[in-house]
Amino acid sequence: MVKYLSEEWAAQAKKKVLDELDQTKDLKNMNASLLNVVQNVPPDQKTMYFYIRFVDGKLEELLASPDESIKQKNAEFTITGDYTTFVQISSGQMSSAMALLKNRVKMTGNKIKAFTITKPIDTFNMCIKKIETEY
């Protein structure tokens, strides 16, 4: 069991995605970078950052950190929401597209491109939900 958004969790998540998902079939050779801004993380309601970057469907980077400097990576998409919503997304209870359409998260970035990567991002979330995680 690893703590959600901890370094260990990030390492396990990266390994799982690299081991289990096919770059073409599952991740559709996508090129995209996303910064998730997770607000109100318990116990002290801090903000955590969770950054992912794919190149041709390969997960190049997956980082989770409380350090704001991660913003300098200039992700193509920034998705901001509450901790409880990100728990729902990462545990597979709600797709990120559903969270977006239900106004549970806010997104900046090109919506037309976002529309083309909803499926591979969903596949990514379905994969990491299998990590035994303590939320």
Added chain:
Amino acid sequence: MNLSDVLETTKKEPHCGMCKIDFLGTGVCPAGKKHGFVAYWPEGRMELARALAENEVEPTETLIDIVNSCNLCGICDRQCYFITQRRPTQAQQALKDYVKTLKPNTFKPIPEDEIVKDLRSIVGNDWATNDPIIIASYLRSIIKQKSSGNFYIVMPRSTEEIVAIVQLANKHKIPYLPRGNGTFFGVALQTLLAELCSIEQGIIIDLWRMKDIHVDPGSFTATIGPGITSFELQKAAHAHKLRANVAEAESCVCANAQNLGIVTTWSNTYGWGTDNFIDAEFIDSTGTIMHLSDKDIPNPYASAQGLLSLSLIPSVIVTQLTLKLHQILDDEEAIFIPFTNLSDALDMAHNLAKRNIGISLAVLSRKYLTEFISPTHEIAEDFNYIAEKYLKLNYIVDVICDKYHKKIIEELAEVTFGHSMIKSLILGSSKLASMKESSLLKMIAEEEDPLKAVFGGPMRKHFEKGLAASPHELVKVFDEDLRDFFEKLYSKPELTDPVWLHSFRILPCRMERKHMWMYRGGYMPGDKETILKVVDALEKPAEKYHIEGAFGFLSYLERGKLAHLEYDYYYDHADPDARKRLNKAIVESWRRQFAIKGVTPLEFICSKGLHRKEHILYPFPEGLSEEDLVHFEELIETLFGGEDAW
């Protein structure tokens, strides 16, 4: 009477919300008016009777209070019967008999948690609850059936109370969702859109108590709270010889404004969306009060097009709206131009739209005409059959205009009819239905142009006479104990006055009396070719999945540059197989509509009603490419799962 005896009726409860407005002059349910929560209104009692029969909720002590608060006065029977031919007092009687079987003092206590305590401190003890019985009455009209979430219902009275509720929800990190009269939810929650527009846990903000209304005839405006319905606003405006651009009677105007921008048959003249809104006060997700007129709000008019712009959850709660009102002319009249073909009807309507002729202007289908004006669904079906088979009457260009425009229309159209014929059709509809195999109708059908013969030629007199139209004749089809009431009602001039009926729109909910329906259609360029393509794109999926599909109405905007089409799919929402077929037809209709340049399906307008049309309908969207359509399929799968899950 058992709950199972009325289950067939209660399962089909459409949550049309008409019993919450005084549209027949009977007053409304006294218990509902006193307690407010849906559970105390006829629609809620219907839902409770169903949920109890289907073991979706356990009785609590409040059920006794709800049941005892009804004295079977029968107001709801008159209202609901007029719309849906249902009699809610039967469900109420079944509930009364059911509570007699319950042992006293066996109810589980309802724990008062922190959130409900805080909500009560905001709105007062009577107006916030977490009682499962009250929550169950909101099933299928904001909460999905079989939801297991923790819910609270709160009924605020002021903007400040809503601010406090939003802040409380944020503090506890739970969702909240406003509910007007629940009619949009009633339609959408039966479909695959349910997940997208409902609340899975959290606080339901029922806005019914926020009924402030002020008409300022000097500035031709009205300022209203979010509990005011279209009927109530129209009534207040008419008292000053003014008219509001509002949709069907029971919808809350603020909900409709935020949700769909309010599109009506009057839209070619009165406009759409912010054309009619002078200012709005709303509360954002942080609980901050804003106004459309504020200089420093995030641009309220900006909106992305495209598939990810779909949002069926409002991003703000409208707490006050100031709308334009329009003058009513002394010489307004209804004039109808009958057509056999849609293409011809569109030509005529577009010609009128371009010339700005008609204050209200629409192409109406045979289905709407017959369903709206017939007193029962059976009569509507017979009338529909007669119109199609004998009269060759499939579409009507439906106009309300002044006497000058009337003259022009009479010059342009070969055949027209007006108030007197519509009155005869309303009051004579049962007689007409009985003439299904009559020699008069057969004779008419043999004419070269039956429409001309009936509505323009020498047969018109015989036809109208044959209808023997009178309130006394009409009400013979009603339940015996209701006939006196309905005879008096149908003797009131407004019930047969097409101008009044277009303003007050008390008839559209009759669409829900037999089956549930689902809106299709949307906005598109006003040219005929595009409109016909869209109609085809909506017809095909209905045929493929054996769903009854029918053209509803089409209205033009901006002198015919744009058109809004409502096409409907009808299905039995109590039948799981029909629901599955409906969902497949919905997805396929999106696919087909998106492939047509310029088309924005109705769902993609949702939550953008406070925007300017220039920002959401222009530039006309490009049709989706083959590659986009593949991504579209993927998005659908991500949102709703595979076809089997629908």
